[in-house]
Amino acid sequence: MYEKDGQRYFIVDGHIHFWDARPSNQANRYGEGFINCFYDYHRNLSPESEVWSLEDFWWQSEERILHDLFEVGYVDKAIFQPTYLTDFYVNGFNTTEQDGALAEKHPDKFIVNGAWDPRDGEEGLDRLQALAERWSLKGVKLYTAEWKGASKGWKLSDPWSYRYLEKCQELGIRNIHVHKGPTIYPLNRDAFDVADVDEAASAFPDLRFVVEHCGLPRLEDFCWIATQEPNVYAGLAVALPFIHTRPRYFAQIIGELLYWLDENRITFASDYAIWTPKWLIERFVDFQIPEDMRGEYGEITVEVKKKILGLNVARLYDIPVPPELDVTDVHAGSGEPVASGPKAPA
Amino acid sequence: MPSPRYDGIWDALASVRDPELDEPITELGFVREAEVRDGRASVRLRLPTYFCAPNFAYLMVADAHDAVRAVAGVVAADVRLEDHFASDEINAGVAEGAGFAGSFPGEAHGGLEELRLTFRRKAYLASLDRLGTRLTAEGGQPVRLGLGDVPESPELAGLLRRRAELGLDCSPRSPLLLDEYGEPIRAEQATLRLRFARAVRVSIEGNAGFCRGLLHTRYPESAADER
Numbered sequence: 001m002y003e004k005d006g007q008r009y010f011i012v013d014g015h016i017h018f019w020d021a022r023p024s025n026q027a028n029r030y031g032e033g034f035i036n037c038f039y040d041y042h043r044n045l046s047p048e049s050e051v052w053s054l055e056d057f058w059w060q061s062e063e064r065i066l067h068d069l070f071e072v073g074y075v076d077k078a079i080f081q082p083t084y085l086t087d088f089y090v091n092g093f094n095t096t097e098q099d100g101a102l103a104e105k106h107p108d109k110f111i112v113n114g115a116w117d118p119r120d121g122e123e124g125l126d127r128l129q130a131l132a133e134r135w136s137l138k139g140v141k142l143y144t145a146e147w148k149g150a151s152k153g154w155k156l157s158d159p160w161s162y163r164y165l166e167k168c169q170e171l172g173i174r175n176i177h178v179h180k181g182p183t184i185y186p187l188n189r190d191a192f193d194v195a196d197v198d199e200a201a202s203a204f205p206d207l208r209f210v211v212e213h214c215g216l217p218r219l220e221d222f223c224w225i226a227t228q229e230p231n232v233y234a235g236l237a238v239a240l241p242f243i244h245t246r247p248r249y250f251a252q253i254i255g256e257l258l259y260w261l262d263e264n265r266i267t268f269a270s271d272y273a274i275w276t277p278k279w280l281i282e283r284f285v286d287f288q289i290p291e292d293m294r295g296e297y298g299e300i301t302v303e304v305k306k307k308i309l310g311l312n313v314a315r316l317y318d319i320p321v322p323p324e325l326d327v328t329d330v331h332a333g334s335g336e337p338v339a340s341g342p343k344a345p346a
Numbered sequence: 347m348p349s350p351r352y353d354g355i356w357d358a359l360a361s362v363r364d365p366e367l368d369e370p371i372t373e374l375g376f377v378r379e380a381e382v383r384d385g386r387a388s389v390r391l392r393l394p395t396y397f398c399a400p401n402f403a404y405l406m407v408a409d410a411h412d413a414v415r416a417v418a419g420v421v422a423a424d425v426r427l428e429d430h431f432a433s434d435e436i437n438a439g440v441a442e443g444a445g446f447a448g449s450f451p452g453e454a455h456g457g458l459e460e461l462r463l464t465f466r467r468k469a470y471l472a473s474l475d476r477l478g479t480r481l482t483a484e485g486g487q488p489v490r491l492g493l494g495d496v497p498e499s500p501e502l503a504g505l506l507r508r509r510a511e512l513g514l515d516c517s518p519r520s521p522l523l524l525d526e527y528g529e530p531i532r533a534e535q536a537t538l539r540l541r542f543a544r545a546v547r548v549s550i551e552g553n554a555g556f557c558r559g560l561l562h563t564r565y566p567e568s569a570a571d572e573r
Contacts, residue, residue, distance in 0.1 A: 029431075030431060033396035033397060033431055034396075034397065036396060037395045037396050037397050040394075040395065040560055040563045040564050041560070043563050044556075044559045044560050044562075044563040045559075150452065150453075152453060181397075182395075182397045182398065182399050183397065183399065183400060185453060186453065186454050186455045187400055187401055187446075187450050187453045187454040188401055188446055188447065188454040188455060188456055188457065188458055188460075188461060189401075189461065190399075190401075190461060190464060191399050191401075192399075216549075216552075216553070217366070217549065217552075217553040217556075218549065219545060219548065219549040219552070220468075220542065220545035220546040220548070220549045223542075223545050224542060224545075242552075242556075245559065246552075246555060249548075249551075249552050249555060252548045252552065253548070253552065256544075256545050256548055259541070260545070
């Protein structure tokens with residue numbers, strides 16, 4: 001819970017990790033390159049006072065995680081989003097099991113999500129079922145750019161993906177977090193293209209598709225899809241830290257999201273340990289659209305901030321919200337597309 | 347940043363744009379080194395991250411190679427991308443003229459023409475927003491204007507260049523509001539379509555800013571500024 005100027009905010013961090021990128025776990029130069037890439041994100045967008053050493057960034061202890069998120073970070077509930085990357089890391093980068101071990105010790109603090117990969121075929125479907133039973137999954141994190149042997153990625157529109165989405169529906173896993181990464185098969189296509197999310201969201205209206213980092217670097221395509229598909233959500237991982245280095249750009253991102261979606265489909269995410277929630281939450285609560293941009297984007301109200309910082313994710317995961325921290329006009333998504341222009345070109 | 351003193355080589359590289367960010371690679375800070383000795387050009391490129399998409403990286407290396415080779419007096423070009431997960435494949439593929447699919451056998455279906463076209467269309471939409479924003483700020487109204495009615499401005503020049511690149515109508519009588527496929531945008535659709543063009547511009551300019559920042563974090567000595 002965060003309190004400022006007499007307003008209290010219920011905080012759900014929708015995207016955190018418990019990763020191990022220490023050299024002992026790096027399988028090859030790709031594992032090293034991957035964590036260095038994250039570290040550059042961290043160094044580039046964090047305020048100077050929040051920048052860690054590379055050693056601190058490789059791995060965080062249980063104590064540190066609890067401290068960063070709950071002792072000083074105002075978080076009421078945090079959701080682990082696994083990223084396996086078993087081609088890059090000996091024991092995987094951040095698996096359901098690693099996350100789950102921590103979540104089991106602190107069930108009041110964490111929710112653990114699972115993951116699947118359509119390239120695992122039938123065997124993977126069984127594994128998903130076991131995973132769902134073992135961890136009572138309500139959500140999965142999908143990393144479409146995951147390397148697997150010769151393959152450099154997959155798409156949500158692949159036939160096998162649909163088999164897995166059907167399975168999710170059957171198992172009551174309704175929250176599908178989609179993360180686009182930089183390489184995907186075939187390599188001649190745009191790896192960040194979000195058109196496959198559009199197709200899947202239309203085909204599975206009962207599932208919710210939370211597109212991490214709100215489609216960045218394809219914000220415009222994401223917005224075009226989300227405006228037409230009421231079950232598509234924007235996760236703010238990676239977008240939110242711009243609030244420090246480039247507040248005017250952040251204003252544009254949040255302004256575009258509020259225009260094309262609505263305030264019920266935008267969710268807070270620190271992407272811990274790339275960034276820590278404390279400063280992100282403080283900055284976001286203090287944030288306002290710059291005066292000269294308000295003609296276009298309007299202002300962000302306290303109610304909207306409350307929804308983004310916790311209430312929206314709480315609704316997706318049935319997290320009980322103390323009534324005094326709720327807002328009065330909460331409703332389960334507008335369901336109405338803002339615009340109904342022609343289909344965006346795939 | 348190298349000073350532009352080499353017989354046209356820097357100008358040649360300045361004609362190469364990052365297809366995704368729609369800016370010259372020289373201005374983005376992607377050129378670490380460029381020189382010509384005895385007619386042999388040597389160029390070293392660098393990118394903001396180790397995992398930058400290999401298809402865009404390939405296009406920039408290949409375009410840089412072609413641009414440098416076309417400079418008068420250059421008889422050979424050695425253009426290499428550094429510090430990238432696919433450096434070896436890209437550098438070898440460009441040097442051998444293998445094409446993208448040939449550089450990544452089994453991992454790509456065909457070339458990158460479609461990808462390039464997609465991003466040219468995005469770049470055009472962003473330029474439409476820049477011009478529309480200027481016109482509106484000056485009290486004008488982009489709807490129902492012909493290209494010939496638009497006063498000269500850097501934004502107009504930018505729009506015309508991108509329109510020509512796409513092979514779209516650039517005659518003075520053609521409507522200003524053409525979509526990225528060359529179809530006129532109907533008046534009742536204009537608000538929404540221009541609003542989308544705005545989102546495209548925000549996206550591209552934001553990505554370029556982030557890439558500049560990451561490049562500077564990765565290579566503190568790089569002169570790419572965070573604009």
